[in-house]
Each structure stands twice: as C-alpha cells, then as structure tokens.
Amino acid sequence: MLRSMYSGIAGMRGFQTQLDVVGNNIANVNTTGYKKARTTFQDMMSQTTSGASEPTNVRGGINAIQVGLGSQMGSIDNIHTQGNRQTTNRVLDLALEGDGMFIFASNVDAPEDSATLNTAIDITDVNLEYSRAGNMYLDQNGYIVNANGQYLVGDNPAGGNAGIIRIPENAASFSIQGNGTVNYIDGEGQTQVAGQILLAKFSNPGGLEKIGGNMYRSSVNDGMVSNDVEGYPDLIVPESDGTAAIVSGALEMSNVDLAQEFTDMITAQRGFQANTRIITTSDEILQELVNLKR
Structure with missing residues (x-):
C-alpha cells in the first residue's frame, strides 16, 4: 500500500482532534474562568531511504534521503492568560x-x-x-x-x-x-x-x-x-x-478569542479536506495498478 494513504489518515486524525479542541473552546466562550486549549502537531518518524555521507577527496557530501510518514498530535496546551x-x-x-x-x-x-x-x-x-x-x-x-x-x-x-x-x-x-x-x-x-x-x-x-x-x-x-x-x-x-x-x-470571563477560534476552525477544516484528497488520489493510483492486469 502507498505510504501517502497512511500519511493522509494520520493528518485527518490530527485535524479532527484540533476541531474537537476548537469546538470545546467555542462552547466555553462564556464560561466563567475558562482557559482555552491549543493544539500543536509534530511530524512522525521518517523512513530513511539512504543515509548521509561525508565529503571525500573526489566528491562532496550527500544528504540523507528520507520520506515522512505523516503527522501526529504534539500537545494540547492550556493557555492561562488573563480573561476579561x-x-x-x-x-x-x-x-x-x-x-x-x-x-x-x-x-x-x-x-x-x-x-x-x-x-x-x-x-x-x-x-x-x-x-x-x-x-x-x-x-x-x-x-x-x-x-x-x-x-x-x-x-x-x-x-x-x-x-x-x-x-x-x-x-x-x-x-x-x-x-x-x-x-x-x-x-x-x-x-x-x-x-x-x-x-x-x-x-x-x-x-x-x-x-x-x-x-x-x-x-x-x-x-x-x-x-x-x-x-x-x-x-x-x-x-x-x-x-x-x-x-x-x-x-x-473566558479567555477564548472567537476570531482566533473561527480562523483555526477554517484551517483545520481545509487541512482535513486536503488529507482526504491525498487518500482519494492514492486510491486512484492503486486502481490504475490493478487495471494494469486487464
């Protein structure tokens, strides 16, 4: 199976969690003393195709060749700034x-x-x-x-x-x-x-x-x-x-900024859609491979 499909799944899972956090923030926009949460992401371990090599007398050094395997949730931070x-x-x-x-x-x-x-x-x-x-x-x-x-x-x-x-x-x-x-x-x-x-x-x-x-x-x-x-x-x-x-x-009152939350919601939605497109494209490639036998 294509690695891009699993990367897309990992991205969808992360953006879905971000939407969960944003939704909770918006739900508590008028909650007394509430402190908003924020999501951060990290890249997953990359698969190394070839390692780096140092320079020699006849040729320069070569960088490592790595393929990323998607993203993962880095943290969900509670932001304790002063509310209004x-x-x-x-x-x-x-x-x-x-x-x-x-x-x-x-x-x-x-x-x-x-x-x-x-x-x-x-x-x-x-x-x-x-x-x-x-x-x-x-x-x-x-x-x-x-x-x-x-x-x-x-x-x-x-x-x-x-x-x-x-x-x-x-x-x-x-x-x-x-x-x-x-x-x-x-x-x-x-x-x-x-x-x-x-x-x-x-x-x-x-x-x-x-x-x-x-x-x-x-x-x-x-x-x-x-x-x-x-x-x-x-x-x-x-x-x-x-x-x-x-x-x-x-x-x-709550320190939730609605403008920021709506912006985060839009970016999370678009990111989710982009990752679904990766899965769709990977599926089309797999379909082409299956059709080679016909």
Whole structure:
C-alpha cells in the first residue's frame, strides 16, 4: 500500500482532534474562568531511504534521503492568560487580577455551630481543587462555597492554620478586600475579621489537569509555588509574592478569542479536506495498478 494513504489518515486524525479542541473552546466562550486549549502537531518518524555521507577527496557530501510518514498530535496546551473582567457589583463575585487560583476543599467536616466562625482544616486530609471561577455563595450555615458546594479555603484569624471561612448570622454586611481579608459588621456595628482568602500559585499552570466544573486538579508537573504561611507552604496571601489581587464585585470571563477560534476552525477544516484528497488520489493510483492486469 502507498505510504501517502497512511500519511493522509494520520493528518485527518490530527485535524479532527484540533476541531474537537476548537469546538470545546467555542462552547466555553462564556464560561466563567475558562482557559482555552491549543493544539500543536509534530511530524512522525521518517523512513530513511539512504543515509548521509561525508565529503571525500573526489566528491562532496550527500544528504540523507528520507520520506515522512505523516503527522501526529504534539500537545494540547492550556493557555492561562488573563480573561476579561465583567463587573457584577455582587460582593461574592470575585475576580483574580494576576497569577493564582482559588483553593476549594471538599470532604470537610464543617461544624454547624453558629458560634464557630472559622474551622481549621488539615489540607492533607481533604480534597483540594483549584479554579479561577470566582462566583461564590453562602450555604445555609454561612460558609463561603462555590457553585459545586466546595468550601473556599482561607486563613484562620486565630492564626497559623488554614481553614474555611464563615459569615455569622448576625452580620449586617460584609466585604472582601484586595488582599483577601473578609470583614463583616457585627450586631454592635463593629468591624470584625471573618478570615482571609488564600490562593495557590503555579509556575506551570498548564500542568494542571482539568476535571470539569471549572475546576483543576494538581499534578506532578504544575510547579506549585511555596511561601511562608505557617504549616501550609502551598498557600499564598493575595497581593504578595507576585500573586493576584482579589477584585470583589466582578468575575473573570473566558479567555477564548472567537476570531482566533473561527480562523483555526477554517484551517483545520481545509487541512482535513486536503488529507482526504491525498487518500482519494492514492486510491486512484492503486486502481490504475490493478487495471494494469486487464
């Protein structure tokens, strides 16, 4: 069989994957905190017909003669550039301006006692996930959670421990500062601190694994940055160590560029069509060879 036919099949498979990625990007153009994906390609191993030879006294050197065997998927990269900010004027809508991610914990034994504002957690015993989506809510016990019901991880004002943040029932109002400090007005009109939101920072955010629901999971290649939070070196205070500031009353939208995605979709479609033409042409050549016997 002709090598060109298998090269065409490899090309079609790659462009189909690219169309899958482009389609997912377009589907998430309005998804809060979504980071677009990008496909790259690599050539496959080439078949060497003859190797290179060095120059001699009577003739010059000769380059190797190789025939390529098609293309393959090189990588699918997650591009963690800053998305556009959309103002909502809702206190619990939080956008990150800069590097970093919110930290969310699940499987937390959160007390329902209204007198307990902050619950210290051992982050080695809970499931931690990360996200740029900052649409937060208060559950029935006053804890700050995300749309999936996972607890937002912060700093316990008692000191030294990570914890989950709770707004008391008698709070007249509350606010969130750029450094993550959550303040509330108590029943006597005094300003109190409910806790401080902490962030995670990664030197290679593209190494995080998408797990759906706007969430990411840590991997061995994410390059989590450590700092000096006592007992929890992976947690960073906002606006410190080059970490993002928190903007209350806004959301970070998707960083998908529709113009770029439509352009990529067109080029992928044409590339797919060109590879089908290679297969058609190879089939016609094979048909001519079969007809030689007639």
